[in-house]
Amino acid sequence: MRIFENTSFDFLSSNKDSYLISGVLLLVAIVSLIYPGLEAGIDFKGGTEFIVTTETAIPSTEAASALGDATGEIFEVKEYGNEQTLLIRTAAGGDAEALQNTVVNTIESSFAGSSPRVDGTYSVGPRIASDLKEKAIVLVLGALFVILLYIFVRFDWRYAVAAVLTLAHDVVIVLGLFALFHNVTPFSLQIDQAIIAALLTIVGYSINDTVVVFDRIREYALLFKTEPYAETANRAINTTLSRTILTSGTTLIAVLILFLIGGEVLKGFSLALLVGIAIGTYSSIFVASPIVVALRERYAPARRVVTANA
């Protein structure tokens, strides 16, 4: 069985279309990042979170207002997997024990017969939160830098620039998605350590795809020296299309399974991976290569005897 064999789509002249799509996505993402903006999880903002199981189903909005009335703090309550489990979050710091007792007592007294039981707590003090936030930023920037370096060494600077732009494009769109929908989804889309790990994984994965295409482009550039670069790139993409779609396909299957039945804890994480891998595949084909071609045409390498690494 084969799909996408011997295709000869003209990827590169559909430049305009793909630039348009990417442009729109990026614009929406950037606007979303400004408003409503990203919601930081308690990892990075500090606060306390409880997972509470109850005998009876309690609507989350009612629970939030009951808790808010009782304490004067803002509580965010979401369903966690099923209607008898709630994720209760607040930016309030302080003694986790006292807060826990307050939460349990309030729910018990406001909702008869609920007999709430706390199944999990997570509490982060302000110092640790700011530490983690710093680390996360360093991590992401560091990873991008390392990748840049690696591609630069393996290929050349045009490829490196194209790779980093593509990765930035992917990361911004995924974050934009989180910003746009965090109030809408029934599960949490807050940015915490797991999401940062997902972003880094997306970076690693997207670069995979991109490298495979780059590798082909380079190989064909050597083989078909007289062909215009754009055509070579096109040919390379077409021949790797099958592989790119397949690998993305199987990985997406795996991540989709994770999202659907992998449990509540990993919902945000697996959604990030899902979107990120899809966007990463798209960008490897429609964003990375056109950039390489454009850079190459503008800054053509000096004519010289062909060496192994262009």
Add this chain to the structure above:
Amino acid sequence: MQGTGFKLFAVGALLFISLWQLFPTIQNSLNNRDLAAMDPAEREAYEAENADDLQATSEEALKLGLDLQGGMHVTLEVGTGALLRELAGNRTDDTFDAALASATEASVTSDQDFVTLFADAIEDERAGTRLARYFRNADADITARSENDAVIAYLQEEVEEALVRAEEIIRQRIDRFGVTEPLIQRQGTSRIVVELPGVDDEDRVRELLKGTAQLTFHLAPPTAEIQQAATNLFAYYENGGEALEADTTATTDSDTTATEVASADADTADVLDLGDITAGGDEAAEAGGNPLAAVLQRIQVDPSSNSPIVGQVAESDTAEVSRLLAAPGAQRLIPPGVDFLFTAGPDAGVTADGEGVHYLVAVNERVELQGEVITDAGPDFDPYTNAPQVSITMDGVGASRWSQITGANRNKPVVIVLDNLVYTFPTINERIPNGRTQITGNFSRQEVDDIVTVLKSGALPAPVSIVEERTVGPSLGEASIRAGTRALLVGFLLVCVFMAIYYRGAGLVANVALLLNVLFIFGVLASFGATLTLPGMAGILLTIGMAVDANVLIFERIREEMESGKTLKAAVDGGFAKALSAIADANITTFLIGVILFSFGVGPIQGFAVTLMAGILTSLFTALVVTRLIIDYLVQERGVKVAFG
């Protein structure tokens, strides 16, 4: 076919090692299953007999992260500020206080250690101040003439020592708690990380970790004085908290209808209806007028009983009472040298809602005897009531002082305070000459054990606060394991099915390689003693999806080669060779990401990074070596026309 023998050997060796490493894990889960099936008596007997074996097996088994097996993760921070204050003793002044406050604020965002921040803050507050003004220590050569640098170095050393001692003490406390494989580790310049798998009694653990174990013995002020102060306080809040002008000849027993308490210690378990506290007929003539009366129920005591009790409070109201008592106007009404403290436990009973009620007790601030004199502590039982109690022994100095105190204060209460909470306030019946005493007070067996633990492991050098904590209850952990395992199985199956359909014969070969791949990943994890977390399982699933990639690259190349007319064998050789560079490049970058995540992440993220890295290595191996072996074998030895789809 070069190197086939070697390749076969490599595969065989890896397989063997993986199974060997995984054996304890399998055995452990079988053990657990068997144990669960036995009835309690049988189980205890079996556990006693085979304790060592069971322990060894469970230690060598693949460790599950806290998010899968449940447990607590706590990050403690040693109160360096408080330590500095203690070191300064009574040399502190306003500059010191201000500098300490601003250093504490700065420490939230700064990376520098606290001592440096404090030194800078002092400089900011009052330039040119010599630190030796506040800190002296003859043993460490810190005198009035010591330079700031020397003092800073000395302070940093003290902080370091305190951290080491704190870690030791915490380790001791945890050891006595009886957790299997706890993790206690220093982090940075002032933090200690504690991980307790399988524990979910958060409150108990928090108390155990935070308690500074300052045990002190106090006497109480005369009952009449206490009652007068209490009356004044209630009157103060009756009038909305304004300062009382003239003499406070407030009302006495006659016009109140509050409860009478016959004996000093509480063994009557009253059932309080919280409604009584607000509407009850105390000094508050109209309902809702007196904020103090709303939360604190006054208890009138018979002056001859020498009871130090002021009133009783429901647990959730204790914070409010503290706040009201801390108001400057209220503080003025409390006699100097007297403190009002709550009892540690719900000694006064329970409310109708089941909430604990604590006594508010008046205590002389002056410390009659320090906890340091205690040489030993142990659990004991009251010979008459069999109630659990703590039995303590004192050293010579302590014993003679104790003898003095008990001799001079017969029929008066002695209040035993631990970490600013009153544990018990028994009346002294007779002189105790030998320094052996029991601390009694409605303790459960568990509470007695905890008190003994805290007393024996010693006082923490500085107060410790919990800055981060994560608790996963067992049901949450189980849900995660179930979800993770299910996702892994389903994902694996789907990918296998897909490979079989798309690549046919070769796809089946790839599936065998995939199976070995997963086995090897677990083997690698087990051999490195790594911990499996939920993100770790996600990492394995991701690896399964990506492992296909290497195979795809190879098979696609083989197809291309075949199309360009080469024979099957030549196509296979060519395919593997040409795909190599692309495979290497692609996997190296993901591996690099894994390295970065591993070095900077903590806990579950590290688990993810580990499985990602292990997965890449194993999938490279299985795709290049295992798949090759099988296909070569089929093509060359058996002449099978392996279909590549």
